[in-house]
Amino acid sequence: MTTVASVSEETDSTPYALSHLDALESEAVHIFREVAGEFERPVILFSGGKDSIVMLHLALKAFAPAAIPFTLLHVDTGHNFPEVLEYRDRTVEKHGLRLHIASVQDYIDRGVLRERPDGTRNPLQTLPLTEKIQSEHFDAVFGGGRRDEEKARAKERVFSLRDEFSQWDPRRQRPELWQLYNGRHAPGEHVRVFPLSNWTELDVWQYIAREGIELPQIYFAHEREVFQRSNMWLTAGEWGGPKDGETVEKRLVRYRTVGDMSCTGAVDSDATTLDAVITEIAASRLTERGATRADDKMSEAAMEDRKREGYF
């Protein structure tokens, strides 16, 4: 190993230095290709949200000029934003991909799952997801989860083994050394794979800007009818709002995360371009999930508990 005599900024401008986005991109592509090489039936969780959109973009680059050797899976809560579903279907068609759908509404209609009193359907996603994984025999499931999102996710491995009940046991995780990912699993078990583990919200946005990736318009500031619940601006709609005492108003907002309408809040924003969004996030004093997600606030260990049960 060469000892560098003086520390200076110039050393990073050697022709062999990679920008942080190039380094993250290369690492994610490596993860996609490892899974393609080692698993029989991988699937990408694709919701039409920005993280899954970036995952899909990386997968397209990883196997170019060939097609992605994976199918897609969406867990549809039944309360998704119409713009996002439209984006999802258009994207699937554009790339000639196959989309599996696990429907929460279907489980509720069949009486297998019951609507919660608070109306949120996020915790209800776990059963349709895990049953779909079992019935389709998926052995690797790509998720867009990032370790910067939440403190339980900070403990997540890139390759995360799930048992036959899809459970995560944080105390029995495999150490991950170098870039040598261990995908061994028994029949019935599967591995959750997180190629964006080392990305932050800002990295995702910078990458979207650099690569010119199209997003659903709800990520940019627009006028929308919203009402306030638990300090969040929720979109009014048939899913269950507003209730008595809640009033609808028109505000200039955008979304930082996209999920179930019942627990994903909008933020006040006038950022209509990628540059404006990036500037806004770089200056924000709130995390993405703290600003806009109700489901994480239920308890100190809400995410850990849901992940243990099989949530992504």
Next chain:
Amino acid sequence: MTSTTEPTEPLSVEQLSATTLLRFATAGSVDDGKSTLVGRLLHDSKSVLTDQLEAVERASASRGQDTPDLALLTDGLRAEREQGITIDVAYRYFATARRRFILADTPGHVQYTRNMVTGASTADLAVVLVDARNGVIEQTRRHAAVAALLRVPHVVLAVNKMDLVEYKESVFAAIAEEFTAYASELGVPEITAIPISALAGDNVVDASANMDWYGGPTVLEHLETVPVSHDLGHCHARLPVQYVIRPQTAEHPDYRGYAGQIAAGTFRVGESVTVLPSGRTTKVAGIDLLGKPVDVAWTPQSVTLLLEDDIDVSRGDLIVPSKDAPPTTQDVEATVCHVADQPLTVGHRVLLKHGTRTVKAIVKDIPSRLTLDDLSLHPHPGQLVANDIGRVKIRAAEPLPLDSYADSRRTGAFILIDPADGTTLTAGMVGESFAAPQPVKDESDDDGWDF
């Protein structure tokens, strides 16, 4: 740290994009103040946001604590919060205008040596914390030894709690000298010692007014400026083949590319290359960098190589320059860190993953176990248990192209896997260890529990 700092000036998009990435790991004993240092770095770089701090304040208050307990910020698991200890490596992210950081936050408990090994395996830099009142202790020597063993290019000695020794230069100088002598002997290439108080904020982000005798960088300044790119001029180029890309479409009827992440060195179009273990030779006809043709590519870029001749290449093969091919061998000698709860024994049948190749293997011998405290070797320990570091001899079922770990952290490394349940058993580093053979004491004299 009871209040949040005001938002700093927002960075422009150009400023944010021009940054590089530094991966580093922290190591420290239980009460050295590692959580406080990590908290201070995250907090002062604006990476602890209001809602996260509020959550910590809420949780601390509900436990009857007067001040926010910053360990709650980093201890993510229920069991960790209940026991007030850090069980597992966590990865944290923060950024400044100059650089993005990935921090492998590794626990200080002695029984978690394997976690420091995990964190250090991908780190460009390790921060070893020392309590200024205690100086270099056994645990400090272990951390230095692990950093040396894993060949972490840069080591920072952070002498913490300087406020408790009246900010005396002599205290710092003595600790820095002792540590530097020890770590240099182990082969740590670059050591930077910094006197700090994580609690008071001296020399972490801002230069200390209490130690005007110190003229070096603060911890953050050093993290921002330490070089992460290596001189690739004389590195052995290595591409483990991950996947063969064959579109078989009308547009690309004959495309056949060998995809992988360059593990070391550079590849150029026109270069003569050899595919191992078969030994067939051809030339690089083209390089695709994620869909875009380039003339040259280097580590750690993920690329696709196109070869001139239609030879048999598949996942698990290693493409190397013909003039610089490693030897292939079925007999592996390595220093290992055992990371699983079940022991590793002589005769153990395992899987060995090296690069993109996984082969059957058998543990032929465990000649010695290393005590990190004094670097002494204990002959024939019979087995290695969790957190043990030792020498092993392994026979692989197929020839492997092995580099020495000293030459290539990536193609000199492997893991052993239990074929029965898939457990990752052992982290391996090929070749000679840093530890020169030393006078050996008999295993029976030892209490058998080093860490």
